Amino acid sequence: MSQLDQQLRKKAYEEVEKQKKVVNADRYRLAYHVMPPVGLLNDPNGFIQFNGIYHLFYQWNPFATEHGAKFWGHYTSTNLVDWQHEDIALTPSDWFDKNGCYSGSAIEHEGKIYLFYTGNVKDEHNNRETYQVMAVSENGLDFEKKGVVLNLPEGYTPHFRDPKVWEHDGQFYLIIGAQSKDETGKAVLFRSNDLHHWENLGAIAGAHIGQFGDFGYMWECPDLFTLDGQEVLVFSPQGIESDGIHYQNLYQAGYVIGELDYEHAKYNHGAFVEIDRGFEFYAPQTTVDEQGRRILIGWFGMPEEREDAHPTIEHKWVHAMTLPRELKLVDGKLYQQPIVELKELRKEEVSYPGVELKSNKQSFDKIEGETLELFMENLEKNEPISINIRNHANIVYSPKEQLLKVDRISFVDGQTVEERFCHIETLDNLRIYLDTSSLELFVNDGEEVFSVRIYPKITETGISFSSEGKAKVNLTAWKL
Template sequence: MPDLDQQLRSQAYEEVEKYKKVVQADPYRLAYHVMPPVGLLNDPNGFIQFKGVYHLFYQWNPFKTEHGAKFWGHYSSKDLVNWEHHDIALAPSDWFDKNGCYSGSAIEHDGTMYLFYTGNVKDENNNRESYQVMVESKDGQHFEKKGVVLRLPKEYTPHFRDPKVWKHGEYFYMVIGAQSKDETGKAVLFRSSNLENWEHLGPIAGAHVGIFEDFGYMWECPDLFDLDGQDVLVFSPQGLEPSGIYYQNLYQAGYVVGKLDYDSVEYKHGEFIELDRGFEFYAPQTTVDDKGRRIMIGWLGLPEEREDAHPTIEHKWIHAMTLPRELKLVDGKVYQLPVEELKELRGEGVKHEAVELGNKAQAFKGVEGDVLEINLETLETITNAMTIHIRNHANLVYNPTDKLFKLDRISYVDGETVEERFCHLHQLKSLRIFIDTSSIEVFINEGEEVFTARIYPDVEEKGISFAAEGTEKVTIEAWELR
């Protein structure tokens, strides 16, 4: 009789085989993004470069396009471009994770990969317990659960999850997303000398800690790292109210920049800034590679927000990962750029130099399709509103008078409503646009601002046009992507 772990894995593989043809028949299946083989994908987990290979684990429900008892799926890549799917890394088969192997991270120590994740447990009344669990792997392919290394401190509710582990000096540190007993969000720090025994150092950011009086009822997926000499805390707060053009999604993902004093356990930081201004971006996680780059991947989705309306559901899958992005700190702001390796995706390309845009929308030879990259460089300061119309479904608009950049799209819920997201932008200098069959990622001014979204145009709609309310001169390049 196979044990529970083997049973769950076998059932998951059966789902993959059962619906393989249905999934692959979806015209909205992405061409160059990481996706689940079936079912629901959400948070990136355990992102690490280990023995020269990038590993990306992910939250996975193989049985439904809904949230449930999560597995850890597993991809790897040698170049951040070509990804290989592997056997399941973790299954919810133990007393401490029977309702899901929730999100976590990875660290290499003495030639061994260690995973840390939150084991989710619920009783018959839906009361939750959470446990922080350690896993060991010698080769990045076989994983052994070593058991619970941290139980819930009394100061927090069971909404206590998503450990991110790193080493600083002689100690290992873990930051966890938490909810205090007063139902406010926190980032909580722990310390260990051996990865097994963890000392509670307390909250380093959150409501009533530092600058925040109140900032959401739960913080998820914290990630604290050094970037160009500053300590950046990335996290996903839940429960923020919209503020002008910002915080328009159900949940947010963003960061603060500051400096953590590891001795006094005091983190002084600035204001919260959203990482992505688009519709679907959440739970990002970073790693540092052997080139010294800080690389981030996010979930190209959002929890709970109209997930039952995505057109891919009828093909038995939902959600994807963003492209990997290199992070840099520029004047106190985190900039994001697609990693250099993504240029390997480029096929045939075209370049239209110093073209004039005007009131009449123009299409350019070779700048069309549903799987392509577009680079636009402005040759002069933009003084007129400029629009890029994408596949009769979405628009990128810059208004230099209002200093606003906008992404709008036709809602996938009703196919009619136009939805909008904005950011303030002093000047438009360049755009780098990645279009996939059902997604768009827009990098503005070398990563100063980013917009990410799922889009679902008619599959025959492949046209892209450019216009301006007055004369504007730009250079446009485009490449087919494989």
């Protein structure tokens, strides 16, 4: 560990201690989501289960609630529910990462964790250089940087980052989000026999490749994995224009499904689908755990879109991670379901079977509060339904339009109503996870998902239901 590395760690830990009271005094601190101890959190990194322990690293600026020279913060868990904050994994302390240890991934090999990340470097004129770097740990807690393993290849700008690594048929593969010299987004594939030396197999997906025409100026955080015999590529393209109810956020996160010919490095895939319909979701990363589940965690935030308006900034922190979600393919579509371990959060249960909703708002005893899991089963699938959450958000299903809308009061001005939508043929069920300042909505067992940050007043804890038709529902809720 270099002297600069020690100095940066010491400075970060001092900032955590200095701001601890201010951070913890924030009534919007979440009860069961991963958050930074101070400062700004963004992309999930290095998500892996190693020796039975889940490791989740994250992009972290401990010194401000804005983006800067990123560290890798580190959480561990035995159950994906209770998280313990560990010592800093990586600091921007070397020539190849002095302006930030940017996003990356992890793989287990020969009983060790290998981290791959992007080293960000800028000169005095703000010109960018980019390097792909490897670090190794035997215990999952202490990491030794091994230096640069991949330099910027020809044909790309220095916007070349976020390596995701995996093993297939005895060889290692690495995919990187990139911007080609014509300023279009690409996903670039590499292959290695030893994790140290990488062969460039070229761009396998991107703008003007395959069925894509213009499709963004930069692709971030690619993640390619096999699920039910098909290869799914999850990525976050920047520069997609809004299109009706689609692509409403500044940047997108979504996926394509197809088949990867590893031998010839050819990827044939279908159309791009948004992975989350909410306001705050970006840069998701997945891992396979020892049970064989493909689990996803996303950044509960959105880069460069009103980040400085979150009220938590007054308490020296901003952003969080989404809940872990198990991925499944259902009829060619990616479904996301809350991991079953979240049931461990449940406390008191209340149930209201066969309730007929009316046009006036109805509330139900003990279905309220800041931290709640709510499951609604719709018994009359062609009737409109509205749910009001803490006077701050609404979930509205319109069967005529086959449309589900989620709206909220903007945290920018506290007045403007913002909306997001998805198409669904019928509303079978909803599962809602409420936390102090967040809402995660799973529609029809994960067919669609909305991730939403909300900032109600402390007195606004009620939840109400209504219908302009004759909707009949089963309601079950748990305090969390």
